[in-house]
Amino acid sequence: MAYAHTFAANPHWHPKQSADALRHIPGEDGLPLIGNTFAMLRDPVAFGKRMVATYGRVYRNTALGGTTVTLLGPEANELVLFDRERIFSSEQGWGPLLNLLFPRGLMLMDFDQHRADRRTLSVAFKPEPMRHYAEQLSRGIAAAVAGWANRPMRFYDAIKALTLDLAAESFLGMNLGPEAKRINQAFVDEVQASVTPIRIPLPGTQMRRGTQARAYLIDMFKREIPRRRAGEGQDFFSHFCRAVDEAGKPLSDDAIADHMNFLMMAAHDTITSSATSLIMLLGRNAQWQDRLRDEVMTLGLNDDAGLAHGQLDRLTLTDYAFREALRMMPPVPSLPRRALSDFEFGGYRIPAGTSVGVSPAYTHQMPEHWPEPTRFDPMRFAPEAVRGRHKYAWIPFGGGAHMCLGLHFAEMQTRILVAQLLRRYRIALDEGAGAAWQAWPIPRPKDGLPLRFIPIG
DSSP: OOOTTSSTTOTTSOOOOOGGGGTTSOEEOOBTTTBTHHHHHHOHHHHHHHHHHHHOSEEEEEETTEEEEEEOSHHHHIIIIIOTTOOEEHHHHHHHHHTTTSTTOGGGOOHHHHHHHHHHHGGGGSHHHHHHHHHHHHHHHHHHHTTOBTOOEEHHHHHHHHHHHHHIIIIIOSOOGGGHHHHHHHHHHHHHHTTOSOOSOOTTSHHHHHHHHHHHHHHHHHHHHHHHHHSOOOSHHHHHHHOBOTTSOBOOHHHHHHHHHHHHHIIIIIHHHHHHHHHHHHHHOHHHHHHHHHHHHTTOOOTTOOOOGGGGGGOHHHHHHHHHHHHHSOSSOOEEEEESSOEEETTEEEOTTOEEEEOHHHHTTOTTTSSSTTSOOGGGGSHHHHTTSOGGGOOTTOOGGGSOTTHHHHHHHHHHHHHHHHTTEEEEEOTTTTOSEEOSSSOEETTOOEEEEEEOO
16 A cells, blocks of 8 residues: 555655765664664754764755755755755655645645645735734633633643634634544644654554544544635635635635645644743743833733734834744754755755755754854844844744745734733743753643743732
């Protein structure tokens, strides 16, 4: 049987390069069959540092069933992500990892097909729908966080549940009710399966749980499509169901379900990670917590007031702080592609068919672009600081044609969350909170980030 993430099931994929064709690139193969999979997954940050220290910023590594050439730094990011010459396939980069779980999502499309579907889906991110989402998010976040006073909590768990509820309202236009726990677990199972060492869905494996979760979610979406096509809902799902392509044709049921499966995962898993890292960093940096609170207070909100969409642009320091959190802990630490033709980088000729990776996580810690990279300093994103920096030194949302479609939604939700929290509370982290994080597939604190929100005033 040819599984959807294999080359046998995708004859249009460029054939893999043989290991011998990459021997001129420094690196290592690791153990027979598994390569460096377990070493890399155990501590990706330490593994990456060791590989760079040993082999330099262009290196070869075998893990997760294949050999990848990693290219590091802003110049590599620009080459691969901007992709002027259409050399790098996102579909064939992500496909071996995600095709069993998120097939036909935007990340797994290339060039003209990607452009056409992205254009069709972008209708849901235009100004009027975004204003509608802002109102929903403000009401939902305010209602939820009002009950967080003095309550010991694991912030990651709390914000993940809240973000799923918010995504359900904005993206699906529905209250999940008793299904919320199962839906949340389904997305967890899909995401964890993306980097499981066993890459086929054998009984009892994480990949089997992931594919079963996908089947459950796809069925849920498809049951709703006829009603959404006939209705006038203002949620993402309804917009997608009514959207038409350049020829005036609606998206197929399969395409809608696949896009919703991917976007719902991205909308709540990546925002959960980013919001958690920001709250942790504000908890550790009281002076910045105070500066952001002062900024929020200038909006003149009260307990009954939501945050109007037009007020969001006034939260300049909040935006800087969010960008700095994304620098220090990007929600997608690495980005894979496959070369469709030969290319050169860093003094090496890299043949067509090579799996290639770039690393936001590494680039964001390069001291030549980010002095004192482990220090939390939101002013790195003030206009005068940004002006002289390489455009591809900060890439938490990717870049080029595959720049995250929902980046403005993520920024909007985070600004609303920070405003609703800081106007009420001081963030008080438990001792040692967030000391250790699971880096892949999407960063999360191993302890859940235990904290309390202490009422101010």
